[in-house]
Amino acid sequence: MSLQEVFQEISAADFFYRNRDIAGFTNPSRAIYSTIRELVENSLDACEIREIPPEIYLRVSHESGPTEGPGIYRVHIEDNGIGIPADIVPSAFGQVLFGSKYKLRQTRGTFGLGGKMALLYGQITTHGKATITSSVGPTKIHQYELAIDIQKNRPLILNHRTIPNQDRWHGTVIEFSTEADYTRAMPKILEYLMQTAIVAPYASITYVDPRGRLYRFDRATLKMPKPPLETLPHPYGVDVETMRRLIDVAKEHTMVDFLKNNFHRVGKTIATSFLQQVNIPNKKNPKKLTPDEIVQLVNGMKNFKFLPPDASCLSPLGEELLEAGIRKELSPEFVSVYQRKPSAYSGFPFIIEVGVAYGGQIEQGQGVKLFRFANKIPLLFDEASDVSWKVVNGGIDWRHYKVSPDMPIAVFVHICSTKVPYKTVGKEFIADRPDVEREIVNALREVSRQLSLFLSKKINLAHDKRRLDVFEKYLPKIATFSAKLAKKKPVDVTPLLKGVLRHEEQEDEGSEEI
């Protein structure tokens, strides 16, 4: 693809250097959070693509400067992913917007930007270099010392050596220094790792923090979700610019072939009838379309009834794994999970998976706690702007499901999509698209029904317990005092107490209250 060249012309590295807010590097606190997040996600992606159970080791250590407030920290991350071919390593880490993520496929990142932003931020705050060690599995491990030439958006290779790889190790190790306000970022970082462990229950993550404390998130299963397939863009999701670029690189000579080969779920029959509707000849060479015709084509696509996108390009977690993740990190008393059938918004397929859990380590008294995930990434910021928040706080009538605000209840919402409908470039919350909202509501209703059954049972048990407590308290007293009045020895009330619960149904017939 030549898309990267288009971006290169404006020096992407320079652009992001000047606009680092966009990628989540606003300040030293946010930067260390984003750094860790991007590195962990790249590592997970590198494992999942070939269904390797991830084994991630992360270490952040204090290097210099104050420990309260911004200081210099060393970040080290290792994974057992597929590794990066030696010749690509410099570009993969030293050139912004180089990567494998331009095709439409569900991945954590979208532009292959985050990992490089982390290195870029480290470089501009410490003037240091990054050490990248990687192998795809053969006999050699390649180690590079790299920096980024920001103006030219080119990697600067400062050193390159190879190490024998007797164990056929594959994976990537990245180490560099960066400015960070670790103390402030710490709660979010730990929360991020814990939530990642929920949404990737097949991953083992080890984290050593700057004070030497070890956090271990063990995997609960070796089962992994099917890796996503690449897919062509769906006609509903194409704009004029994308169409122009597709035409630029098209090798087809007729419109029918062009549509058939470049669009998701478009075959010859559909292409033909669509072209007829927009008044473009079947045999027309795509390269010869006038700008007006391209606009006409794109607008026509929005109004034509194409087949909905299929979800083979999505890699949802699945009910079993979602439940495993929730159970292993929160050990709740009750979990219910549900996966909706694939749906689509604006031509982008998506799947909603939800879970609801009660008890265990879920905090109590804060209302319903919401865990949000998008393409297996935990979303920790701007919760109140998220469509899930809107659904949980208003879209669902919790009382209907016997939920009261003081209960320890958590809701999990995972959206998988080739294009997650983030509302802003910050990528921290999902826009309230009606299609997405509807799917979340329906999914949550499903699990809430299960929750409601569980709560009923629990409430009944508590009710029974309370009843028994009352009778256990008073019946012996009645026995004692009546015996005292009758001048006899108290009667044993145990047989009556045994019948307490069986008598419940008779209670309401009772008698008139005074």
Add this chain to the structure above:
Amino acid sequence: MKNKKTKAAKRSNRAEEKRTVVLSSLKDLGEQLYAQLSHKQWPAVKMPSRSITNINYDKHVRQYVLGDHYVNRSARNIRHVRPLTQLVWTGSFVNELSSERKTSTLRDVFYSAQAYEMSFTDQAESDDIITDLETVLGHSREDFNVFPEERSAIFGDLTIQYTVPGYEGKTLNLSSHPDGMMIGPALTNAEFVECKADKIIAIEKGGLFTRFIEERVHEKFKALLIHTAGQAPRATRALLRRMNNELGLPVYIFCDADPWGMHIANVIISGSANAAHLRDLNTPDAKWAGVWASDIVDYKLPSDPLTDLDIKRLYELDKDPRYEGKLWKQEIQTFLKVKRKSEQEAFSRYGLAYIVDKYLPAKLKELG
């Protein structure tokens, strides 16, 4: 003379007999629950309902009585098990009181419960349970030695004999102290030995009670004086009835001339709805002697206008079955007509002795 003595001997057993009856009905209650428990049945107590729909006025006994609705307070019902336990505890508590000839107060019962991990939420709850016990046993709480805090007083030439422990056999003339004698448990349980009075005058206000003693009303009119201290406590109402019955003394009641004063007289005569489950607390033959609404006019008493609340109360009383007599109806109408009220003390405008020298003889004569 001989006849009088046997009467006195009979009387001296009265308190003891009552005590035996109460203790035996408490034992019955215990045995009933004990039997249920030993038959593996849920203990339950049946009692007349005291709900407002079950309170009727009985023209025969001239007081409110309970109808034939019953409630079954069963331990099987989770809403009943606590009040039932409280009822049995209260029973065993007053059983101890009566057995040991001790007395207690409503407040005392409330606190005593806490020693048995039986605590009541508030005194209203414990008072209510005591009322339940009265209903179950058919005896008023004074009979099982639980007394309210409020006390009224009596003064006059009546000699009583104590029955309470430590004082058994001792006698006292109720004119021995010029402030009057407090009507407490000891007096309530005392026997009447000798009475030189031929009538009883019950007075609402303490000031007037003292005035009557100072003006020697007890001598001039051969009267026993009772200070009701507002609405007469049940012990006082019971005592009035006893004196009316046992000594054959007519009872005259003097209260303020307003609906509230009038009602003090009416409760002494006809009893209260709250005590519909009890007998022997009213004195049907007692007479409301004043101050009437018509007296305000006839004696040109200083008066105040009736408030809205007073007028509302009058309309309520007008519908009350206890106010059926001609006198009641007539006076309610007069109140509503003149729209004024007066206190007993209003007679003082004619001098301190006027009420005793002029008004009282005229009233007693009028009532026969």
